[in-house]
Each structure stands twice: as C-alpha cells, then as structure tokens.
Amino acid sequence: MSDDAGLAVQTDGLTKRFGQQVAVDAIGLAVPRGAVYGFLGPNGSGKTTTIRMLLGLVEPTAGTRSLLGLPMPERSGEALHRVGSLVEGPAFHPYLSGRSNLARLDAADIRADPRTAGRRIDAALDRVGLLAAAKKRYRAYSLGMRQRLAIAAALLAPRDLLVLDEPTNGLDPQGTREVRTLIGSLASDGTTVLVSSHLLAEVEQICSHLGVMREGRLVAQGTVSEVRGGGPAVVRVRTRQPEAAAVVLSELGVEQVRTAGGEVHGIPGALEPEKIVAALVHAGVGVQGFSVSTASLEDLFVALTGEGFDVSG
Amino acid sequence: MSAAEAGVVTGRRAVATTRPRWSTRLLRSELRLIAGRRRNQMGLLVLASVPIVMAIAVKVSEPEQGRGPDFLSSITSNGLFVPLAALGVEIGMFLPLAIAMLAGDAVAGEANIGTLRYLLTVPVHRTRLLAVKYASLCIGAVVGVMAVALPGAVIGIALFGTGPLTTLSGSQIGPGTAVWRLVLVMLYLASGLAGLAAVGLFISTLTEQPIAASIALLIFTILSWILDAVPQLGWLHPWLIVHEWMAFGDLLRDPIAWESVLRGLFINGAYAVVFWLAAWARFSSKDITS
Numbered sequence: 332m333s334d335d336a337g338l339a340v341q342t343d344g345l346t347k348r349f350g351q352q353v354a355v356d357a358i359g360l361a362v363p364r365g366a367v368y369g370f371l372g373p374n375g376s377g378k379t380t381t382i383r384m385l386l387g388l389v390e391p392t393a394g395t396r397s398l399l400g401l402p403m404p405e406r407s408g409e410a411l412h413r414v415g416s417l418v419e420g421p422a423f424h425p426y427l428s429g430r431s432n433l434a435r436l437d438a439a440d441i442r443a444d445p446r447t448a449g450r451r452i453d454a455a456l457d458r459v460g461l462l463a464a465a466k467k468r469y470r471a472y473s474l475g476m477r478q479r480l481a482i483a484a485a486l487l488a489p490r491d492l493l494v495l496d497e498p499t500n501g502l503d504p505q506g507t508r509e510v511r512t513l514i515g516s517l518a519s520d521g522t523t524v525l526v527s528s529h530l531l532a533e534v535e536q537i538c539s540h541l542g543v544m545r546e547g548r549l550v551a552q553g554t555v556s557e558v559r560g561g562g563p564a565v566v567r568v569r570t571r572q573p574e575a576a577a578v579v580l581s582e583l584g585v586e587q588v589r590t591a592g593g594e595v596h597g598i599p600g601a602l603e604p605e606k607i608v609a610a611l612v613h614a615g616v617g618v619q620g621f622s623v624s625t626a627s628l629e630d631l632f633v634a635l636t637g638e639g640f641d642v643s644g
Numbered sequence: 645m646s647a648a649e650a651g652v653v654t655g656r657r658a659v660a661t662t663r664p665r666w667s668t669r670l671l672r673s674e675l676r677l678i679a680g681r682r683r684n685q686m687g688l689l690v691l692a693s694v695p696i697v698m699a700i701a702v703k704v705s706e707p708e709q710g711r712g713p714d715f716l717s718s719i720t721s722n723g724l725f726v727p728l729a730a731l732g733v734e735i736g737m738f739l740p741l742a743i744a745m746l747a748g749d750a751v752a753g754e755a756n757i758g759t760l761r762y763l764l765t766v767p768v769h770r771t772r773l774l775a776v777k778y779a780s781l782c783i784g785a786v787v788g789v790m791a792v793a794l795p796g797a798v799i800g801i802a803l804f805g806t807g808p809l810t811t812l813s814g815s816q817i818g819p820g821t822a823v824w825r826l827v828l829v830m831l832y833l834a835s836g837l838a839g840l841a842a843v844g845l846f847i848s849t850l851t852e853q854p855i856a857a858s859i860a861l862l863i864f865t866i867l868s869w870i871l872d873a874v875p876q877l878g879w880l881h882p883w884l885i886v887h888e889w890m891a892f893g894d895l896l897r898d899p900i901a902w903e904s905v906l907r908g909l910f911i912n913g914a915y916a917v918v919f920w921l922a923a924w925a926r927f928s929s930k931d932i933t934s
Contacts, residue, residue: 383761383931383932383933386761386764386765387764387765387767388761388764388765388931388932388933389931389932389933390929390931407767408664408767408769411765411766411767412766412767414765416762416765418761418762418765419758419761420758421758422757422758422759422761422762423757423759423762424677424757424759425757426680426681426682427677427680434673435673435677436762436763436766438669438670438672438673439669439670439673439763439766439768440766440767440768441664441665441666441667441669441670441768441772442664445667445669484762
C-alpha cells in the first residue's frame with residue numbers, strides 16, 4: 332500500500348498569512364512513520380497554526396500538506412479518521428459528563444462502529460486514568476482531568492498518527508510524567524506521534540526527531556542526534572581556580588570562554604581535549620572535573636530560537 | 645493475500661471502524677445535546693405556559709367581545725382555539741426567540757467553547773455538520789410549536805370542551821377536521837421558523853459569540869415585524885419572512901384560503917435555501933481559529 336509508505340506528515344512550502352502578518356513561512360515538515368517528533372518553539376512561533384493547517388482547520392495561503400500519505404484537504408476524511416488530535420487545549424461541553432462528551436465525538440464519526448462505541452470509550456478513559464470520573468460533569472473536572480479527557484478523545488479509535496499540541500499543559504509533574512509514559516507506550520505500538528511544546532524538557536526524553544520553529548520558520552529538523560550534531564562541542568572544567576583556568580583556555584585558543592561559579596566552559600573547536608588537560612595541569616590549575624560534551628539540547632534550543640522562551644512575533 | 649491474512653492485517657482496525665455510511669448518530673447526539681440543556685428545557689416550559697395562562701385567564705373572566713387577539717373570544721366555544729390563540733401570540737416573539745437561542749448555540753456556541761475544532765477533526769465534513777445543525781434547528785422549530793399547541797389543546801379541551809368549530813368564514817367543521825386544521829397551522833408556522841432558523845444558522849457562522857448571534861437574529865425578527873407594519877414600505881412587505889406568518893388564520897377558513905399560505909410557504913422556503921447556502925459558503929471556507 333503506497334499510502335502507508337514514507338512520511339506520516341509532509342508539508343512543502345506551507346505558508347499562512349493573516350493579513351500582513353506571516354504566521355507560518357514556507358515550512359517543510361517531514362515526520363517519518365513511527366517517529367516521536369518533538370515540535371518545538373516559543374509561544375507564538377507558529378506551531379499551533381501549523382497544526383491547525385495539518386488538521387484542515389485553517390486553509391494555508393500557499394503550500395501543500397499530506398497526512399499518512401494522503402493529500403489534504405482532498406482526502407481529509409480518510410486521513411483524519413486515522414489521526415487523533417489535541418489542538419490548543421481541551422474543549423468539551425461543560426454540562427455533559429466526560430463519557431457523554433466522548434460519546435458525542437464518537438457519534439460524529441461516520442466511520443466509527445456504534446456497536447463498539449461503549450467499549451472504546453471506556454478503554455480510552457481507562458488509558459488516561461479517568462474511568463472513575465467518567466460520570467462527572469466536565470465542568471467539575473480539574474485542568475489536569477480536562478487535559479486527560481482530551482487525550483482520551485484522541486484515542487477513541489485506533490490511530491496511526493497522534494497530533495498533540497501542548498499535551499502536558501496544566502498537568503502537575505506526576506501527570507506530565509504519565510503523559511510522557513503514555514506517549515512512549517503509544518509510540519511503541521507503532522503510532523507516529525507529533526507532539527508540540529514550548530517546554531523542551533517535557534519532550535526531549537521521549538522524542539526520536541525534532542523540529543524547531545522560530546518566528547514562523549522551521550529552523551532545524553531531523554533526528555535528535557542530527558539536530559544536536561548541529562551544535563558545537565563544549566568543554567567544561569571544574570576547578571577552585573576558575574580565573575586561572577579561563578586564562579589557560581583562552582591562551583589555547585578556546586572560544587567563548589565563560590566562568591560560572593566553580594566551572595569554566597568554552598568551545599574548543601578542533602583542539603584536542605588531552606592537550607587542554609595537560610596545559611591546565613602544567614599551569615598549576617587544580618582540575619576537579621573535566622568533560623567534553625555537545626551542547627545540551629536546552630542550550631541548542633535557546634540558540635536556535637533566540638529569545639529563549641519569550642513570546643516572539 | 646488470502647482472506648485469513650487480510651483478516652489479520654486489517655483486524656486491528658476492523659474492530660472499531662466500518663466504512664463511512666449514512667447514519668443519524670450525529671443528529672441524535674445533537675438533539676440530545678439540545679434537549680439536555682437546562683436553559684432549553686426552561687424555554688419549553690415558558691412556551692408551554694402561555695396557552696395555559698391564557699386558558700385559565702379566559703375561564704376565570706370571560707373577555708369582552710371584540711377585544712384582544714383574534715381567537716381569544718372564540719376560546720369559550722371550542723377548546724382548540726386555545727392553542728391557536730397561543731400560537732398567534734407566541735409566533736411574534738417567543739418562538740423566534742427560542743429559535744434564536746438554538747441557532748446561536750449551533751455554530752457560534754460550539755466555536756465559543758472550542759468544541760467545533762474537535763468535531764471537525766473527528767472528522768465531520770463541514771457540509772454535513774451544517775446540514776445536521778440545520779436539521780436539528782428545524783426539529784427544534786417543530787418541537788417549539790408543539791410545546792405551545794399540545795398543552796394548549798389539552799387545557800383548552802379540558803376547560804372548554806370540543807364542540808363543532810366555527811371557522812373564520814362562519815361555517816362549522818367537525819372536531820376531527822378541526823384537529824387537522826390545527827396540525828396544518830402548526831406545520832405552517834414551523835416552516836416559518838425553519839426559514840428563520842436558516843438566517844440564524846448563517847449569523848451563527850459569522851461570530852464566535854452565541855449570545856451575539858441570538859440577539860442578531862432577534863433584531864432581524866423584530867425589524868421584520870416593524871418594517872411589515874409600515875404601510876409606506878408596501879413594496880417590501882412580500883419579501884419579509886414574517887409578512888405571511890399571520891396568514892395561518894386562512895387555514896381556518898372554509899374552504900381553506902390557500903393563496904397567502906402558499907406565498908408564505910414559498911418565502912419561508914426561499915429564506916431557508918438562500919441563507920443555508922450563505923451559511924455554507926461562509927462556513928465551508930472559514931478558518932477555524934477558535
């Protein structure tokens with residue numbers, strides 16, 4: 332089946348302008364099947380608009396998009412049925428119970444089998460740990476429970492792709508960990524997951540691929556190691572004499588030498604680490620610890636997105 | 645690939661998924677949603693209370709001849725005039741108000757609380773969603789008319805009985821025929837409300853504020869009544885949706901005077917088609933950013 336080959340999400344030159352403002356600027360997403368794709372970027376960088384275009388809620392100004400190999404919006408009916416989504420937070424009827432809300436969404440799906448609806452709804456509620464609160468009205472749910480119900484809605488039918496926009500918003504640390512575990516277990520079943528977040532730490536542990544947005548542009552994309560490989564190695568020296576160590580490093584030609592507490596770090600470039608240690612010892616600097624690492628994903632994220640976690644645009 | 649292998653390969657999805665097919669599940673869900681809402685239940689009670697209040701008031705004090713709404717003075721002769729009088733009173737404002745509330749919820753309400761985006765990503769085709777929403781509004785129109793007519797008929801018959809019904813032409817028709825005439829009146833008024841509902845649905849696609857949509861439709865209705873009452877605007881009257889609504893009295897003549905009623909049906913239908921298409925044109929290409 333050609334439908335099932337290749338990329339789960341593919342966009343080419345996808346652009347959205349709202350009046351004069353360019354919200355999404357010619358991005359080419361490529362999410363391989365089976366990947367857990369972390370879609371990162373500060374608030375306002377165009378992630379949600381991109382997701383809305385993928386799901387057919389917003390019509391792109393230019394560009395093409397396909398889900399699971401099916402072009403959108405031409406074959407959206409077929410494609411979207413296989414896609415579970417969470418877009419910009421949960422939204423349900425406040426005076427209906429959690430279960431009734433899911434039943435309504437299932438009733439709306441002409442491809443869903445009504446005979447299995449009850450079982451599937453209970454299974455979805457169970458998977459997010461909401462079965463005990465299924466009969467409570469949605470308005471009585473806490474923010475965390477609402478978020479879980481939205482994830483349950485995305486799991487009502489077997490999905491080949493999950494698009495989760497900020498799935499851990501409003502969850503406590505325990506809930507965040509549970510969602511991460513859930514995403515991990517779904518991915519291990521073979522479901523492709525596109526998870527967006529403005530908090531890198533939430534997704535970095537579970538992602539196989541990353542895409543980083545900045546001001547409407549996709550500034551980096553690839554496997555985690557590919558994206559990480561784009562950053563330079565960093566040498567870190569822990570010592571009681573940071574000033575002396577900083578002088579030695581600078582003399583060796585290490586760039587961007589910084590001192591922070593009892594640690595000095597810099598970018599060694601082509602310099603061999605052994606030579607740095609030898610030079611430090613030779614200069615009489617007591618080395619307590621020494622490491623060479625590629626930039627942390629956090630550093631890289633800040634480097635790529637510039638303003639860090641501030642709202643852009 | 646053998647049949648057994650095909651079963652294994654597609655087995656996972658076969659449990660939950662069937663081919664897309666025609667189904668009334670969404671419509672039924674929509675009706676449950678409308679019926680389950682406390683505000684709508686209260687609205688039905690208000691609609692039903694008017695004929696009851698009217699019947700009791702007439703029973704307690706017989707009205708002077710020639711005053712009050714058309715059928716009020718006839719109530720004592722036949723209980724079926726209670727629902728007719730109540731419909732005549734409520735078609736002016738209460739019934740359009742009920743439609744306005746439902747129409748406001750239909751699209752703007754779902755957009756307001758964000759459920760619209762989740763319905764569309766289920767996925768529900770936008771045309772289908774709009775068709776289901778409109779169908780539920782039409783059913784709402786019928787239920788609204790019934791909420792006035794049925795309690796009215798029950799209390800009217802209980803208090804005043806059912807003799808032969810004196811038509812507006814002066815002749816008498818039997819009780820069986822009279823009931824059929826009442827049903828015709830109900831259907832005619834429901835068709836008017838269905839035409840109005842299409843206007844409401846269109847307005848509902850323009851905003852994310854359900855109250856704003858409801859108020860806009862109410863203003864539309866009131867404005868139509870006002871324009872209809874200005875004689876200098878006679879050229880406009882045939883095109884106002886409310887213009888022929890009061891012609892439902894013609895269904896109580898003997899024989900029935902069809903001319904105005906048919907004109908009314910045509911205008912109601914024209915409003916329904918034109919505004920449903922306008923709603924579709926707007927909604928099918930709208931960016932859902934709520």
